[in-house]
Amino acid sequence: MVGIPTNWFEDFFHGITLDLWRKAIPKEKTKAEADFLIKVLSCGPGAHVLDVPCGNGRLSFALAKHGYQITGVDLSEEFIYEARSMSTDLAKDQPAVTAGGSDSIRFVLGDMRRIEGESIYDGAYCFGNSFGFMQHVDMEKFLAGVARALKPGSRFILETGMAAESILPDFEEQSSHEIGDIVMTVKERYLATESCIDSEYIFERDGKKESRFAKHWIYTTAEIQRMLERAGFAVLDTYGSLKFEPYKLASEELFVVTEART
Numbered sequence: 001m002v003g004i005p006t007n008w009f010e011d012f013f014h015g016i017t018l019d020l021w022r023k024a025i026p027k028e029k030t031k032a033e034a035d036f037l038i039k040v041l042s043c044g045p046g047a048h049v050l051d052v053p054c055g056n057g058r059l060s061f062a063l064a065k066h067g068y069q070i071t072g073v074d075l076s077e078e079f080i081y082e083a084r085s086m087s088t089d090l091a092k093d094q095p096a097v098t099a100g101g102s103d104s105i106r107f108v109l110g111d112m113r114r115i116e117g118e119s120i121y122d123g124a125y126c127f128g129n130s131f132g133f134m135q136h137v138d139m140e141k142f143l144a145g146v147a148r149a150l151k152p153g154s155r156f157i158l159e160t161g162m163a164a165e166s167i168l169p170d171f172e173e174q175s176s177h178e179i180g181d182i183v184m185t186v187k188e189r190y191l192a193t194e195s196c197i198d199s200e201y202i203f204e205r206d207g208k209k210e211s212r213f214a215k216h217w218i219y220t221t222a223e224i225q226r227m228l229e230r231a232g233f234a235v236l237d238t239y240g241s242l243k244f245e246p247y248k249l250a251s252e253e254l255f256v257v258t259e260a261r262t
């Protein structure tokens with residue numbers, strides 16, 4: 001696993017990795033996340049919310065059903081194509097979900113490092129374990145872009161399963177998972193001086209094997225909060241689950257609720 005490029009995410013998210021993600025997240029989890037977001041975003045129906053990175057829009061659609069206007073941004077052409085196709089189908093089959101017109105749910109092929117707009121969103125969130133794909137300087141660009149794009153006083157909710165306090169206590173160098181018809185073996189190495197995990201994902205399906213490589217930068221919970229504060233957010237709450245339990249050592253997920261400062 002030598003020399004994984006820092007921009008690994010630019011060509012990691014296609015084909016089998018997307019199939020894995022589609023199969024890995026049960027509908028019940030998406031519903032529970034959407035219910036949590038509705039509570040903590042604290043904005044009313046019709047509010048314009050940014051979902052970044054949105055993947056195939058699983059959470060965008062769940063929130064649109066509650067009357068939010070959604071803009072989803074993602075770098076994966078395949079996911080954005082899928083999300084746009086689903087929104088076209090939805091407009092035909094369930095017009096109530098897209099009642100605000102074609103703009104009520106919109107998917108943009110774009111990069112987290114270059115969030116566009118100024119004071120246009122009433123809320124934003126980054127879910128699906130996507131915080132930490134990029135090195136510090138790029139994560140800061142992402143947070144600064146979200147802060148700029150939000151209206152002052154609106155909320156940004158961050159979820160990650162990769163905060164140091166979540167991932168390091170049970171760090172495993174090798175694990176195997178069966179997800180639908182895909183068997184995934186993950187080989188990982190923690191680069192202590194870089195605070196970074198290098199990973200090789202070996203996927204096996206229908207007798208075919210495929211390897212992909214990724215890097216994940218590990219930020220402590222306090223560091224994530226400092227990054228958010230520096231970008232212009234006030235941290236309001238941290239939670240360790242969708243049930244609002246406190247975040248503690250070895251919690252599987254971290255949720256940070258923030259507000260864009262005025």
Ligand SMILES: C[S@@+](CC[C@H](N)C(=O)[O-])C[C@H]1O[C@@H](n2cnc3c(N)ncnc32)[C@H](O)[C@@H]1O
Nearest residue numbers: 009013053054055074075076110111112127128
């Ligand atoms: C694990 S998926 C999560 C997607 C979505 N948040 C969810 O919960 O379903 C990670 C997503 O991050 C996207 N991504 C990775 N790097 C990105 C970047 N620099 N800019 C925008 N999207 C990015 C990938 O294309 C992928 O769709």
